[in-house]
Amino acid sequence: MVMKQIALYGKGGIGKSTTSANLSAALSLQGLDILQIGCDPKRDSTRMLMHGSFIPTVMDLVRERGDAAITLPEIVYSGFNGVRCVEAGGPEPGVGCAGRGIIATFQILEKFGALTGDVIVYDVLGDVVCGGFAMPMREGYAQEIYLVTSGELMSLYAANNICKAIQRLSSRVKSRCRLAGVICNAKNQPREDELVAEFARKVNSTLVQYIPRDRVVQVAELNKKTVIEFEPASAQAEHYRVLARRVMENTRFTIPTPLEIDDLESLAVEFM
């Protein structure tokens, strides 16, 4: 099969890493070879797949000994059900240039030919703050972008902003980066599913999966596992498995049409 590369973007704290880790775990249980790459200096994307341990990041190794002395086994770690995990890492908060760190990480992964497997899941930090964090959307990387959002206005606002980045990048000649869908990681507000579905429709996309808020996510995290591993029989685990199936079956990849801020706000008011 052709290697599938997907990226999850969304507002900070919305649950991208939880969703990514559970999605990767569920995909691996379909018998697929999965590589999850955390593109965030906070480096906690793959932690639940790694049973709570923070793996050394690519940037840690570059900082300690320069990029010439790094080997592939030192940056790729095998987690739950063989999901391969990489953390880009980055500078200490408040110094340097995290975006350039992402670019350097991608160059190192390319050099090693590490970007292989059936599916690569890129878990990217909050917003596309600079060119470095648009790296996963660039030519040769993720062609399918999923937005993770709740029904809260600020979360939709961030998702809408990311649509602008996708729209900009997709206008480039060689770019095949497209919006693949919206994942609603709910706060369990009334009519939240309808609101996010309508938002998805308005930006020329679809709501791929509604994931309700469930305490089992927190309990699984306290046990340092994904929901898929910790409580496979739970309804929540089933939501992630459905998401995984839909991601694999998805063929609707679009160029998004971001909303004006006024339209976004009136949309939120409509579903209050």
Added chain:
Amino acid sequence: MTLNPSPLNLCRSGGCTLTGALSVTTHVRDAVTVVHGPKGCTHHNFSLLHATSIDNDAFISPNLVSTGLLETEIIFGGEQALDRTLDSVLRHNPGVIFVLSTCIVDTIGDDVGMVCGKVRSVPVIPVPTAGFLGGTFQNGVNNALIALAGMAAPGTKNESRTVNIIGEKNLEYEVRENYCEVSRLLSEIGVSVNTRFVHDIPSEQIARLGEARLNILRDPALIPVGKYLKNRLGIPYIPSFPFGISGTFTFLKTVADACGVECRDAVDEERALQEATLADFSDLAGSTVSFENALVDQDCIQTVRNLARALSMKIKKNGRQVPLPTTPPVGVAGMRRLLHRWRRAIHA
């Protein structure tokens, strides 16, 4: 970006902030200038400064050190690299260290001022010089002069008959001649130079900046520096060297007033000297010259027009192109050198 490769677009004064600041800091003899950035920023400026000094018959290797940033420092921040470089430069016992920033370190937000603020055995003075912020060569000169002025002791009310020369164009071909001319005019009225701020001086000289009675700026682009020094040291300033025929008289009168000296005799002597000079070039009378395509500012055009008229030359569009300086000629000596060049062009 320019697609018009004219000398105006290529002139040094439109160039990088970093280069402007370096033209100042490298003229402090016992200083080391650390350029915080990738090594290329230092290399190109070293070449330019070295070549220019050779052009001016001086063989100087500017004391430049690069922090030599690579991608790793850009990602993780370059402050430690700067700190390490400062430590190694200190082992050479400089009198002062200047730290100049570059585009990339200001993009990633290195706190250069914080690193320079650490207590060390010699002063470490940061100068903001990131070119991408839109500043020009001149902004670099001004930033450097203002940063260096921080080393000056506060001024005391004094009755000295000395002046400071502020912001000489260290990269211009006639830097020495222009200084000699100003110095000659000053000596005519019994005034001497306290500090050339900054041209080939030891760092300890900067501390004495406040001892002068008046600051003479090289040209009006330095007015922000003049104002800063006035606020900080209480020294008034005049905005430029003496330009053109009448400019020389005004210069003498203004300086004499500020220093409380008499200038009538000096003005008379200068007038006689000017008349003698113009007489020496009376063969140019009636020549038709053109100042079209002049790549110089309006002040300069005005000065050379006045000079041509004083010699009864005709100024027409189709007249002979004569060489023009990028800044107005300084004093009668500057006029004489310019007229020699005109004569060669006209009689060529």
